[in-house]
Amino acid sequence: MRAVITGGAGFIGSNLILELQKRFPDWELFVVDDFSSGNFKNLRTFNGEVITGSITEEKTIQKIEKLKPDVIFHQGAIVDTTLTDQRRMMEVNCEAFKELLEVARKSRSAVVYASSGAVYGNTEPPMVVGKGELPENVYGYSKLAMDRYARKFMKENPTVPVVGLRYFNVYGPREEHKGKMASMVLQLTVQILKGKRPRLFKWGEQKRDFVYVKDCVEANIKAFESGKSGIVNVGTGNARSFNEVVETIKKALRTDVEVEYFDNPYKFYQNFTQADLTHTKELLNWTPQTQIEEGIPEYVNWIKENVDWEELPY
Numbered sequence: 092m093r094a095v096i097t098g099g100a101g102f103i104g105s106n107l108i109l110e111l112q113k114r115f116p117d118w119e120l121f122v123v124d125d126f127s128s129g130n131f132k133n134l135r136t137f138n139g140e141v142i143t144g145s146i147t148e149e150k151t152i153q154k155i156e157k158l159k160p161d162v163i164f165h166q167g168a169i170v171d172t173t174l175t176d177q178r179r180m181m182e183v184n185c186e187a188f189k190e191l192l193e194v195a196r197k198s199r200s201a202v203v204y205a206s207s208g209a210v211y212g213n214t215e216p217p218m219v220v221g222k223g224e225l226p227e228n229v230y231g232y233s234k235l236a237m238d239r240y241a242r243k244f245m246k247e248n249p250t251v252p253v254v255g256l257r258y259f260n261v262y263g264p265r266e267e268h269k270g271k272m273a274s275m276v277l278q279l280t281v282q283i284l285k286g287k288r289p290r291l292f293k294w295g296e297q298k299r300d301f302v303y304v305k306d307c308v309e310a311n312i313k314a315f316e317s318g319k320s321g322i323v324n325v326g327t328g329n330a331r332s333f334n335e336v337v338e339t340i341k342k343a344l345r346t347d348v349e350v351e352y353f354d355n356p357y358k359f360y361q362n363f364t365q366a367d368l369t370h371t372k373e374l375l376n377w378t379p380q381t382q383i384e385e386g387i388p389e390y391v392n393w394i395k396e397n398v399d400w401e402e403l404p405y
Contacts, residue, residue, distance in 0.1 A: 092115065092117070092118045092119070092161050092162070093118070093119045093121070093158060093159070093160045093161050093162075094111060094118055094119070094120055094121070094160060094161065094162045094163075094164060095121045095123060095155055095158060095160040095162070095163045095164070095200075096108050096111075096120065096121070096122050096123070096163075096164045096166060097123045097124070097146055097163070097164070097165045097166055097167035097191070098123075098124055098129060098165075098166035098167030098168060098205075099122030099123065099124050099129070099133075099134070099137075099141075099166070100122065100124040100126055100129025100130055100131060100133050100134055100141075101124070101128060101129040101130075101133070101166060101167070101170075101268075102133075102261070102263075102265055102266040102268075102269060102304070103166050103205065103258070103261060103304060103307055103308070104122070104124070104129070104133075104164070104166035104167070105129070105133035105134065105137075105265045106263065106264065106265055106304050106305070106307075106308050107164060107166065107307075107308050107311055108120055108122060108134075108137055108139070109136065109137065110308045110312070111312070112137065112138060112139065114312075119139065120137070120138075120139030120140070121139060121140050121141075121142060121155075121158060121160070122134065122137065122139060122140070122141045122142065123142045123144065123146065123151065123154075123155060123167065124141070124142075124143065124167065125143065125144055125145040125146075125151075125167075126143065127145070128169075128170070128268070128269070129268065130268035132268070133265045133268070142154055142155075145183075145187075146167050146183075146187040146190070146191065147182055147183055147186070147187045152187075152190045152191070152194060155191070155194055156194045156197065156198065159198045159200075160198065160200045161200060161201065162200055162201040162202070162203065162315050163191060163194070163195060163200050163201070163202045163203070163204075164203050164204075164311055164315075165188065165191055165202060165203070165204035165205060166204075166205050167187075168183065168184050168205060168233075169183045169184055169230070169233075170230070170269070170272055171230070171272055172209060172228055172230040172231075172272070173228075173271075173357070174229070174230065175229065177229045180229045180230060180233045181229070181233050181236065184230075184233035184234065184236075184237060185233050185236045185237050185240070188204065188237045188240065188241075189240060191204075192240070192241070192244050192253070195251055195253070196244075196248055196251060199250070199251060200251070201251070201252040201253070201315055201318070202251070202252070202253045202254070203253075203254045203256065203311050203314040203315050204237070204241070204253070204254070204255055204256070205255075205256060205258060206234045206237060206238050206255040206256055206257040206258070206322065207230070207231060207234040207257055207258055208257050208258060208259040208260070208300070208324065208326065208361075208364050208366060209226055209227075209228070209230055209231030209234060209361065210224050210226050210231050210232075210234050210235040210238065210257060211223055211224060211225070211226070211231075211361075211364070212225045212226045212227040212231060212359075212361065213225075213227060213361055213362060213363070215363075216330060216363055216364060216365035217328070217365045217366065217367040218324065218364065218365060218366055218367060219367045219369075219370075220257070220322050220323060220324060220367075220370055224238075227359035227360075227361065228359045234257075237255070238255050238257075238322050241253055241255050241322065242322070245320045245321075249320070251320075252315075252317070252318050252319060252320050253320045254314035254315075254317070254319065254320060254321060254322070254323070254374070254375070255321075255322035255323070256307070256310055256311065256314060256323060256325045257322065257323065257324045257325060257366070258302065258307060258325050258326075259299070259300040259301070259302050259324065259325065259326035259327075259364055259366050260274065260275075260299040260300060260301045260302065260326075260364065261274065261302055261303075261304055261307055262274035262275075262276040262277065262301060262302075262303065262304065262386070262387075262390060263303050263304030263305065263386070263390055263393075264304065264390065264393050264397070265304075266304075267394075267398050267400075267403060270404065274301075275333065275336065276301070276336060276340065276387055276390060277390075277394065277403075277405075278405045279291075279336065279337055279340055280340050280344070280390075280391055280394055280400075281394070281398075281400045281403050281405040282405050283340060283341065283344055283346060283348060284344070284394075284395070284400050285400075285401070285405075288348055288349055288350060288351040289337050289340070289348065289350050289351065290350070290351045290352075290353060291333045291334070291337065291350055291351070291352055291353075292333070292352070292353065292354070292355035292360075293352045293353065293354060293355065294352055295332060295333040295334035295337070295350060295352060296332050296333070296334060297332065297333050297360075297362045297363065298330035298331060298332050298333075298362070298363045298364070298365070299330065299331065299333075299361075299363075299364050300326035300327055300328070300329065300330055300331075300364050300365045300366050301327065301331055301336065301383050301386075302325060302326045302327050302366075302379060302381075303379075303381040303385075303386035303390070305380075305381060305386075306325070306327075306379045306380055306381055307325055309377060309380075310325045310371075310375060310377050313375040313376060313377040314375055314377075317374060317375050317376065319374055319375075321370070321374045323368075323370050323371040323374055323375060324366035324367060324368055324370070324371055325366070325371065326364075326365070326366030326368065326379070327366070327379045327381075327382060328365065328366055328367070328368045328379070329365070329382065330363060330364065330365040331383055334350070335383070336383060336387070337350055339383050339384060339387045339388070340387055340391060342388075343387055343388040343391040343392070344391060
């Protein structure tokens with residue numbers, strides 16, 4: 092089995108490749124990354140081949156095509172939800188995806204790709220695939236455009252399995268390189284470790300569907316193994332408030348500190364997300380295994396043991 096993982100030096104991509112390496116030692120694994128946002132440290136224990144290049148470059152697409160992969164796990168993207176350069180966002184996220192699907196069509200490769208819960212914007216939860224897809228920013232729109240093109244591709248190429256995974260709020264190991272786009276779990280944990288007050292938008296009652304990266308990795312593997320096509324949500328199905336997240340972190344750190352609340356500067360902010368997982372369970376035979384009560388303490392311990400948190404800008 093030959094697998095290509097785009098964005099393999101990034102957050103979800105690196106967790107995926109390391110699990111694939113562990114679980115399927117006979118697979119040939121190829122990471123494709125331009126290192127514009129990924130980090131080499133995430134690949135230090137990776138034993139496969141690294142192809143350095145952008146998926147927006149023809150020569151990179153040609154290298155992937157020559158590999159004739161059995162599966163492409165497409166995790167590479169611009170993930171900065173605050174970026175306002177619409178052309179750049181669409182070129183990297185949507186146009187490059189079209190080229191990868193063309194590679195899949197020629198080589199009959201399965202494709203599992205990263206979409207996002209951002210496609211729903213502030214639609215009233217629970218969010219259901221095919222309903223209320225009204226993104227609030229160009230990042231969310233770029234992912235929706237990918238999904239729409241994928242649906243067209245699935246219809247025209249029914250023998251090529253393609254699964255889109257709409258990740259909700261992912262947190263977990265190997266995201267510290269993401270800066271301001273890292274999960275609030277990491278940012279709040281670092282703030283408390285530095286002796287600061289954790290900062291939340293007023294008044295901390297915004298709710299998100301926080302999903303642990305291990306569950307996202309498992310969803311990717313299940314998507315490939317299913318041999319099916321479709322677009323599904325990847326979350327826990329439970330919305331948790333920001334205040335609950337802080338309390339869980341404080342409990343894990345065995346500390347008590349007051350929260351500092353401040354005004355939210357973003358007009359396009361998603362205030363409440365919650366994934367409907369009905370179709371996910373049916374298509375992938377996958378259910379999330381980790382709620383924040385288990386995931387956050389495990390992650391907090393990982394941060395303390397593996398991250399130079401004093402150097403992070405939170």
